[in-house]
Amino acid sequence: MAELKEARVPDIGDDKDVPVIELLVQPGDVVKKDQGLVTLESDKATMEVPAPFDGIVRELKVKVGDELSEGSVVALIEPAVAAAAPPPAKPAAAPAPAPAPAAAPAPAAVARPESAAPAPAPAPAKPAEAPRAASAEAPSRSSPPVSFDADALMPAKVPHASPAVRLFARELGVDLSQVTGSARAGRISKEDVQAFVKSALAGGGAPRATGGGGGLDLIPWPKVDFAKFGPVESKPLSRIQKLSGANLARNWAMIPHVTQFDDADITEMEAFRKKLGEENKDTKVTPLVFLIKAAVAALKKYPAFNASLDGDNLVLKKYFHIGIAVDTPDGLVVPVIRDADRKGLLELAKELGEISAKARDKKLTSADMQGGCFSISSLGGIGGTAFTPIINAPEVAILGVSRSAMKPVWNGKDFDARLMLPLSLSYDHRVIDGAAAARFTAYLAQVLGDLRRLLL
Structure with missing residues (x-):
């Protein structure tokens, strides 16, 4: 057998000791370059470790549950050229043909059902099956109400657990604020949730808050036999839908959202954009590029929007990383364009095209989605007049953009036909008040209406 080469974990940003949740290949599988070998799940994202070259997997160095960091060895792979060449001494002893690539597990972890994750311990099996029980059994096996207390909504008091653990806890009807984490930095693991359920079944579970004390008891989700x-x-x-769904539910429940609506006159901007596109046919210049630059200008003028809550403190950021919501077949992802204040329109247009393609090809890493200061969600290419985007915690605001339309605008003497762009700014009312939000969107509209303001 030829010399085997190591497949290691690539750069995954600041994440360390990220657990393996899924093995995508087995020894003997034929893999192509960039095909997923294992799936890792951090607190922020799910990512695959890709094969660095074509070849045959000879040995897996990890198992489900192992924690990996950048540089950790995942597998030993015999390169394709070496694998194809028969041994000179004993041709008959050449390795048996590897299974056809079609038999390998699908490389896209985001498309795999949750059942691929490790099964929970036997003890809480009965509660875990409750959400799937027949409707006739629902009254006796429904999930208990989950209590939300106003004081527990502050970021410093949010239970530390991954999206997968939060989903697991919701399926069991467990309030994570009552669970003590045993993992590193007090993180709550599935085992901690299982232990809590065992204690509750044995009569030792902590009591849940009931109404009357300022909390909100949620009744169980309705069970319906739709058939x-x-x-x-x-x-x-x-x-992706499971992870983003858990994040969206948390953000909507924990952040007091308010949305400010405004319109921006982009008649001149659109004319300039088309001219710029004609002069640079190799780069697709979209309105979103101008929105990024305008958002950076607004964040500089109103720094409270470029901040995050950290307990009782407000962290004001001096950098400008803009998250862009990208629609993919498997769900919504938000890659981040870094240092948008230091890049020109054409550079931003090129990077936006590259990162959007990377998102749709399922090649985003955790590092690609970290560090955002402010997010933009654009539905202008689809339609609509306005919407209420959900803030991407720990950010404090998000800009929604709908489809532009020609409208009559009074210029003081008569009506002019102008191209108007609807803006929807959702903001965290704990940090930003309504007057500040109105000023932010008004300034944003001014910049989009007169791009010369970007030079100020």
Whole structure:
């Protein structure tokens, strides 16, 4: 056998000791360059460790549950050229043909159902099956109400757990604020949730807050046998949908959202954009590029929007990393364009195209989605007049953009036909008040209406 080469964990940003949640290949599998070998899940994202070259997997060095960091060895792979060449001494002893690539597990971890994750311990099996029980059994096996207390909504008091653990806890009806984490830095693991359930079944669970004390008791999610009313089809959510769904539910419940609406006159901007596109046919210049530059200018003028809550402190950031919501077949992801204040329109346009393609090809890493200061969600290419985007914690604001339309605008003497762009700014009311939000969107509209303001 030829010399084997190591496949290691690439740069994954600041993440360390990230657990392996799924093995995508087995020894003997034929892999192509960039094909996923294992899936890692951090607190922020799920990512694959890609094969660095074509070849045959000869040995896996990890198992589900192992914690890896940048540079950790994942597998030993025999390069494709070496694998194809028969040994000179004993041709008959050449390795048996590897299984066809089609038999290998699908490389896209986000498309795999949650059932691929390790099964929970046997003890809490009965509670875990409760959400899937028949409707006739729902009254006796429904999840208990989850109590939300106003004081517990501050970031410093949010239970430290990964999205997968939060999903697992919700399926069992467990309030994570009552669970003590045993992992590093007090992080709550699945084992901690299972131990809490065992204690509750044995009569030792902590009591839940009940109404009257300022908390909100949520009744169980309704259980309905939809097949009674007509034909149905059940499809599992993608991994991205599960993770983003948990984050969105948390952000909506924990952040007091308010949305400010405004319109920006982009008639001149659109004319300039088209001219710029004609002069640079190799680069697609979209309106989103101008929105990024305008957002940076607004963040500089109103620094409270470029901040994050940290307990009782407000962290004001001196850098400008802009998150861009990208729609993919498996769900919504938000890659980050770094140092947007230091880049020109054409450079931003090129980077935006590259990172959007990377998102749709499922090649984003955790590092690609970290460090955002402010997010933009654009539905202008689809339609709509306004919407309420959900803030991407720990950010304090997000800008939603809808489809532009020609509208009559009074210029003091008569009506002019102008191209107007609807803006929807959702903001965290704990940090930003309504007057500041109105000033922010008004300034943003001014910049988009007169790009010369970017030079000020």
